[in-house]
Amino acid sequence: MPATPPDKTLRERSLRERWAAWRNRRIADPAFQRWAAAFPLTRGLAARKAARLFDVTAGFVYSQALAAAVELKLFDLLSAGARDLPDIARAAGLSEPSALTLMRAGAALDLFEEIAPKRFALGEGGAALLGNPGVIAMIEHHAALYRDLADPVRLLRERPKDTMLARYWRYPVADRRDALSGDDVARYSALMAASQSFIAADILDAYRFGKHKRLLDIGGGAGAFLTATLQRHSQIEGVLFDLPAVGEIAREAFAKAGLSGRVRIASGDFYRDPLPGGCDAATLVRVIHDHDDDKALTILKAAHAALRPSGTLILAEPMADAIGARAMGNAYFGLYLLAMGSGRPRTANELKALLNAAGFRAAQSRKTRRPLLVSVLVART
Numbered sequence: 001m002p003a004t005p006p007d008k009t010l011r012e013r014s015l016r017e018r019w020a021a022w023r024n025r026r027i028a029d030p031a032f033q034r035w036a037a038a039f040p041l042t043r044g045l046a047a048r049k050a051a052r053l054f055d056v057t058a059g060f061v062y063s064q065a066l067a068a069a070v071e072l073k074l075f076d077l078l079s080a081g082a083r084d085l086p087d088i089a090r091a092a093g094l095s096e097p098s099a100l101t102l103m104r105a106g107a108a109l110d111l112f113e114e115i116a117p118k119r120f121a122l123g124e125g126g127a128a129l130l131g132n133p134g135v136i137a138m139i140e141h142h143a144a145l146y147r148d149l150a151d152p153v154r155l156l157r158e159r160p161k162d163t164m165l166a167r168y169w170r171y172p173v174a175d176r177r178d179a180l181s182g183d184d185v186a187r188y189s190a191l192m193a194a195s196q197s198f199i200a201a202d203i204l205d206a207y208r209f210g211k212h213k214r215l216l217d218i219g220g221g222a223g224a225f226l227t228a229t230l231q232r233h234s235q236i237e238g239v240l241f242d243l244p245a246v247g248e249i250a251r252e253a254f255a256k257a258g259l260s261g262r263v264r265i266a267s268g269d270f271y272r273d274p275l276p277g278g279c280d281a282a283t284l285v286r287v288i289h290d291h292d293d294d295k296a297l298t299i300l301k302a303a304h305a306a307l308r309p310s311g312t313l314i315l316a317e318p319m320a321d322a323i324g325a326r327a328m329g330n331a332y333f334g335l336y337l338l339a340m341g342s343g344r345p346r347t348a349n350e351l352k353a354l355l356n357a358a359g360f361r362a363a364q365s366r367k368t369r370r371p372l373l374v375s376v377l378v379a380r381t
Contacts, residue, residue, distance in 0.1 A: 196224035300358035
């Protein structure tokens, strides 16, 4: 396909800029806002846009209501059925007025449902949340993120390295990863494992591993993804590569799953040490977005060197600009990784460029069921 002429690109950009300037002048005009809110053909759209803007404005309050409900175990409390307000207040250690404020806030967010006056059950959102322990684990650790975002301008200007989130996540951001202890990596590994089941299923549905015989899971943590893969594909032997302290956690998990005989654990630091060879496929699951470009390229080059000729790399993580997941990819992960002090969200094309720079070829996107959670790229050596 011929390249777009530069003059055409400039014309298209100029038209888009002029259109955006005209549109924004209209939207910012209070008289236009009043007209749009009253005119039958536009008032529905105007109301939705206003509600969306308010949701963005009030989002921190929403998230704090959710955090309180998780900390007070209200989803577990209602999992057995509806409860009256006095029971809820007693179980949560709250006064009835405070419990009512929280429960009605949660009901407005679809977490709870007031099925009778002052009697509450799980809402649809709360029921979905209860079935996803990975999301609950993410919510529980968000207290550190919220402290770092209390002064977002300082975070953006100074990019401090001593953030609460950087201290929480010593495993992915430490310069000397080989010196980390079991305590340093256990928290990270536990959170990744808790949220891995849905992600593993989506990856395994998006890419068929049936043709592979030996799979290297790079930075595989506690082994949740490799466990799911080996349980689905009996012909695969696995190799997990991670830090020594992480490998010990994974060893126990593989033994519990009855997979010790099909998995080899190799310990090292993928910044400095060569990866185990002899595998026809390798995976990087939620690894690359934790790293800045130079370190991400180091990891990808190591993966390329380790794979057999015509080997396959499967890279899976949330990606910026994924359809239906732009807010998660760009807003949430953008600021989250900034606070963590390492990595950034990348588009599929940005990741393909890194893969190409590392020596891979023919990187292709694979559709996943929930791009909000994970997207997949497949590349070959």
